[in-house]
Amino acid sequence: MSIVSTIQQTVISSLSALYNQPFTEKDFQVNQTKPEFEGDYTVVLFSLVKSLKLSPDAIGTALGNDLVSKNAERFTGFNIIKGFLNLSIADSYWTDLLQKNYNDICYGKKPMNGKKVMVEYSSPNTNKPLHLGHLRNNFLGWSVSEILKANGYEVIKSAIVNDRGIHICKSMIAWQLFASGQTPASTGTKGDHFVGKYYVQFNDEYKRQADELIAAGKTKEEAEKEAPIMKATQQMLLDWEAGKPEVIELWKTMNQWVYSGFDATYKRIGSDFDITYYESNTYLLGKKIVQDGLDKNVFFKKEDNSIWIDLTADGLDEKIVQRKDGTSVYITQDIGLAEQKYEQYHIDQSIYVIGNEQDYHMKVLKLICQKLGIGNAAGIYHLSYGMVELTSGKMKSREGTVVDADDLVDEMVATSRQHTEELGKVKDFTEVELTELFDTLALGAMKFYLLRVDPKKTMVFNPQDSIDFHGFTGPFVQYTHARIKSILRKAGEWSMLNEQWTALLPLEKAVIVMAEQYPNIIEQACREHNPSVIANYVFQLAQTFNSFYTEHSVANAETEEKKKLRLQLATMTATILKSGMELLGIKVPERM
């Protein structure tokens, strides 16, 4: 039990005894005491004033005396300032906590709870390479999965690949027109970038043709409809759906190029999936469900034979689920896939890591699934995240202002190499070790940078800040870990007896107090589906340790007991830093 819960329970029983009436945790607040006051934790008394009809001071004095007299081994003293009861916690509480947990690599994590969660993330298109936005998505999806696991869930990571549709045909058409048979292999280009190039080329050519038609007197709308390259693309989509062999063949070939490119990127950034769904397999899935929905009167048919759901009672509009020609729309396949996920895995929760521009769509999807009674539809959760903007404004693929994922990784690796060489601390590393270190630092910096912000918020990507390795960054935390490891290596073997600790110094206590909060932090991150909670915590812990580190020596501690205490302190800090960073998908080096 956490110290806060412990205090809450103790206060509740004290209050009940003193005032002869029941209390709950909601009747008062327990906060950490502000540094300028004496004490460790504070009970806020104001909320009790009304029901007890006593002054805050009177309540505080009675409560403080009762707590200290009945729990002398836990509370060593109290003071009351303006309605705040500041409690001092016995050092033995902190040293016991340290002794019990300092070497536990599972500290803060929960045992399996028998629940299954699917986390869907990444969801790329096969017509362009991954960019900065995908990175936020991937890092979030991975991290949330790890956080769920730490909270006892079994996690299935999934991706849905958007591999069909008119946009895919665009790059295919452009390749036919302009590539003259070139391939990724023949040009030495990464497959996804190769295909992405033709997608861009399509848009250029399309715009050129449309402009030409407009110049010839057509309206913009007519021109966009009649441009030959667009007509060819639409024909190709029809051919694809009809299964025309040469179109299917080209589609498979080009998708394969993209997949090999994606695989390389995923491998590099440390992302993977337990199951990958392809839209070409799922896009017809929802049709049977539409029929079921009609039978159950969840859906209704209009005169033109299109099928709809009426969500006006839920504050939304009517939504189409099948066109009048009988073909399915975007949301239909999502319903189908949602059901398939439940049937395949019997999951309790289904988390979708998707940008906030789909908030409305996901709301509708969840509602429809609930009305249809699909699986555990109440467990559908849209982890909605904000866009990544550049300091110069939004990323626009058509204007070439996207930040490419591969380029960014390369740049970060180069930066970490440069920083490391300037510092010259790892001159004895082999080339293999160096490469691994640069990757660890580069990805650490990137992941931390993208995960330290609340997911739901739109964030700004500042290239200068992102390559900074000082302050609130991944490398800062990695550095703190490496530094601790260095101390521990030099300390060699040491054993713990039942030590009699002398009084804790403020900076020693500060570190343990931070460490005590880790289990709560893991829980909070899970509850809020929010990795930034971990990032902020891990940074603060590292910062607290660093303050301790510069003030007090471990190796040359005042006494042998102090040395052991500090070795434990250092061990526990390193363990939590490693564990917390792992929840963010970030590795920590032993040396750097």
Next chain:
RNA sequence: GGACCGGUAGCUCAGUUGGAUAGAGCAUCAGCCUUCUAAGCUGAGGGUCAUUGGUUCGAAUCCAAUCCGGUUCACCA
């Protein structure tokens, strides 16, 4: 226009179910390496928490209105 999200230091962000003098990092300035890794530490300056009103012992936090920014409201995906 309706719905949803946001507005906190020059910049990027924290800020628990309302609690004490609103916090970090970057940037700026001033200090700290003969001692465990200075990718570090200590300190200073920097705020009308968008605005106005309300709720109360107490509001960045809750309510209402207004202003500004974003997203969405397709028989596109």
